[in-house]
Amino acid sequence: xxxxxxxxxxxxxxxxxxxxxxxxxxxxxxxxxxxxxxxxxxxxxxxxxxxxxxxxxxxxxxxxxxxxxxxxxxxxxxxxxxxxxxxxxxxxxxxxxxxxxxxxxxxxxxxxxxxxxxxxxxxxxxxxxxxxxxxxxxxxxxxxxxxxxxxxxxxxxxxxxxxxxxxxxxxxxxxxxxxxxxxxxxxxxxxxxxxxxxxxxxxxxxxxxxxxxxxxxxxxxxxxxxxxxxxxxxxxxxxxxx
Amino acid sequence: xxxxxxxxxxxxxxxxxxxxxxxxxxxxxxxxxxxxxxxxxxxxxxxxxxxxxxxxxxxxxxxxxxxxxxxxxxxxxxxxxxxxxxxxxxxxxxxxxxxxxxxxxxxxxxxxxxxxxxxxxxxxxxxxxxxxxxxxxxxxxxxxxxxxxxxxxxxxxxxxxxxxxxxxxxxxxxxxxxxxxxxxxxxxxxxxxxxxxxx
Numbered sequence: 001x002x003x004x005x006x007x008x009x010x011x012x013x014x015x016x017x018x019x020x021x022x023x024x025x026x027x028x029x030x031x032x033x034x035x036x037x038x039x040x041x042x043x044x045x046x047x048x049x050x051x052x053x054x055x056x057x058x059x060x061x062x063x064x065x066x067x068x069x070x071x072x073x074x075x076x077x078x079x080x081x082x083x084x085x086x087x088x089x090x091x092x093x094x095x096x097x098x099x100x101x102x103x104x105x106x107x108x109x110x111x112x113x114x115x116x117x118x119x120x121x122x123x124x125x126x127x128x129x130x131x132x133x134x135x136x137x138x139x140x141x142x143x144x145x146x147x148x149x150x151x152x153x154x155x156x157x158x159x160x161x162x163x164x165x166x167x168x169x170x171x172x173x174x175x176x177x178x179x180x181x182x183x184x185x186x187x188x189x190x191x192x193x194x195x196x197x198x199x200x201x202x203x204x205x206x207x208x209x210x211x212x213x214x215x216x217x218x219x220x221x222x223x224x225x226x227x228x229x230x231x232x233x234x235x236x237x238x239x240x241x242x
Numbered sequence: 243x244x245x246x247x248x249x250x251x252x253x254x255x256x257x258x259x260x261x262x263x264x265x266x267x268x269x270x271x272x273x274x275x276x277x278x279x280x281x282x283x284x285x286x287x288x289x290x291x292x293x294x295x296x297x298x299x300x301x302x303x304x305x306x307x308x309x310x311x312x313x314x315x316x317x318x319x320x321x322x323x324x325x326x327x328x329x330x331x332x333x334x335x336x337x338x339x340x341x342x343x344x345x346x347x348x349x350x351x352x353x354x355x356x357x358x359x360x361x362x363x364x365x366x367x368x369x370x371x372x373x374x375x376x377x378x379x380x381x382x383x384x385x386x387x388x389x390x391x392x393x394x395x396x397x398x399x400x401x402x403x404x405x406x407x408x409x410x411x412x413x414x415x416x417x418x419x420x421x422x423x424x425x426x427x428x429x430x431x432x433x434x435x436x437x438x439x440x441x
């Protein structure tokens with residue numbers, strides 16, 4: 001069998017820095033010492049797989065999944081859709097995408113969230129799906145509200161959806177956030193600002209996608225996700241010294 | 243001008259935030275019923291070959307406080323060093339687990355089988371280890387590290403041997419506290435900072 005090659009080393013410049021004083025919690029939770037860099041091995045190049053039978057038909061429908069279809073969640077109905085690709089632009093099929101988010105008022109269904117906005121009895125706030133053979137995924141949900149959070153005196157999170165992706169190997173594991181085009185809170189957010197490269201932050205902002213919105217039903221936002229790729233060459237992957 | 247490379251940059255990571263559990267461990271977060279089958283409940287099922295072990299620990303911040311909100315994922319080989327999906331792998335080992343630092347005590351427990359040695363691309367085998375990925379509020383990109391075991395032969399492990407400051411190797415070694423039980427604490431910052439990986 002052909003060795004698909006090691007993972008492409010992570011370009012850390014494309015990611016947030018660990019220590020960001022503007023995001024206060026990062027101050028005591030960021031490693032001070034350099035990371036140990038090394039070529040990936042089997043532990044990073046393999047990863048968990050999940051069968052279709054694990055998932056329910058409403059798992060990717062956050063408007064209905066909390067009530068098992070009995071009553072829809074309150075809020076602006078949206079389709080979140082896109083593709084999971086790798087750095088070599090190949091689609092990543094059959095991989096797990098999980099999301100979680102606040103409700104339309106900006107409140108999470110979590111015991112530690114005590115924001116004034118009420119819980120929506122019809123909204124849980126999590127969903128999941130497997131990408132298809134082209135790497136495509138979609139969720140039907142409501143647009144989450146912005147909300148204030150305890151950091152500096154008056155910090156607000158822009159509207160966002162948390163996204164967790166597996167890829168096909170444990171070394172590709174990624175959690176990120178999707179923001180919404182035109183949200184004026186994005187440039188004010190210290191968590192968004194942990195990403196120093198402006199073009200990398202722009203890639204987390206989903207554009208309104210009228211071509212995929214459904215008349216009289218929902219608006220669409222497109223969000224593509226790029227995971228680490230593999231380095232393949234006919235000259236490598238031989239034992240050292242050969 | 244030069245030809246375009248046609249490479250895509252990896253999407254930037256963002257913190258998992260304080261409410262990660264509602265997304266990844268809804269039952270733990272008190273939202274049972276979100277899904278019929280949650281993933282990552284255990285890395286093993288009944289009949290898994292090898293020694294069943296428990297690994298107990300905490301994730302400490304730079305002030306020495308144990309995080310109450312950390313979420314950890316583990317990934318490992320079976321007792322013979324094969325990963326799920328590889329030929330001959332133990333069907334009772336899924337290899338993947340999700341677990342949380344307890345909301346009151348900050349302690350986590352991972353119950354699994356002790357993995358075997360894993361061959362590397364370059365010949366030298368890796369000593370038995372479990373890969374970890376740690377996310378939480380204030381962690382901007384998931385932290386990768388590994389658990390090795392003090393009662394295994396770690397000599398010549400290709401990763402451990404690359405750690406220049408030898409006392410730091412100790413931060414990746416689980417200590418046996420009882421029969422089948424190990425202690426593995428993770429220190430995000432400061433004295434005894436865990437070796438985190440870029441791998």
